[in-house]
C-alpha cells in the first residue's frame with residue numbers, strides 16, 4: 001500500500017500567483033486523479049486554514065465523508081497563521097478538534113517561539129496529544145530541533161513527524177549545522193521525517209531528479225533507518241516544481257540506495273503503522 005503522508009486540498013486556490021481556475025485547481029478530486037494515475041492508495045490531508053481557506057478543516061472533513069477509504073485528515077490545530085496560535089487553551093482546542101473530526105493526527109505549523117514546547121501551555125498540548133493517541137505533524141525549522149528532542153523524550157509515545165526533511169537544505173554552508181541537528185534528532189526514536197519537499201531541499205526547485213539532494217536523503221536513511229522515513233508528495237505546491245509522479249519517483253526510482261523491502265515501508269508501511277491502519 002502506498003500512502004502519501006502530506007498533501008493538501010483546497011476549496012479555493014490559496015497560492016500566489018493567482019490561477020485562472022481557483023475553484024477547481026486545488027480540489028480533492030484533483031489530488032485523487034493524480035493518486036489514481038500512479039497507484040497511490042491513500043493520502044494524509046494536511047489542513048491549513050490559510051488564504052481563502054479559513055474553512056479548510058471543514059472542507060477536508062467533507063472530503064472525508066465522500067472518500068473515506070482514500071483520505072486521512074490531519075486538522076490544522078492552532079497553526080502559526082491562526083489567531084489562537086499559542087494562546088491559552090490549546091489542549092482543549094486539540095481535544096475539540098479530535099472529537100469533531102475524529103482525528104488520528106493533526107498538523108501544527110510553528111513560528112519562532114521555541115520556548116513554547118516547555119511552557120505550561122505547550123506541555124498541556126502535548127500531554128493531550130499523548131492522551132488522545134495522535135500523530136503530531138510539525139512544520140518547523142532546524143532551530144527547533146534541540147527543543148523537539150527534549151519534548152519527544154518527554155513524550156515517548158507520541159510519533160512526531162517533521163515536514164519536508166525537517167528543513168534540510170543543500171545550499172547550507174559546511175559543516176551543515178542544520179543537517180547536523182536533523183541527524184542528531186535520529187537519536188530520539190519517536191522522531192520521524194517526511195521524505196518530501198525536494199524542491200526546497202535542492203538548490204534548483206525544478207531540477208528533477210534532484211541529484212544534488214540525494215546525499216542528504218542517504219544520510220537520513222543511514223541515521224533514521226527504514227522505519228522512520230515516510231514519503232510524501234506535498235501536492236499541490238509540488239506542482240510548481242514537478243509532477244505528482246516525479247515526487248514519488250524521486251524516492252522510488254532515484255533513491256536506489258534504499259533496499260526494496262525498506263522502500264515499501266517508506267512509501268506506506270510506516271505511515272500505515274503510525275496510523276494503525
Ligand SMILES: [Zn+2]
Nearest residue numbers: 006008046234
Ligand atoms: Zn505542505
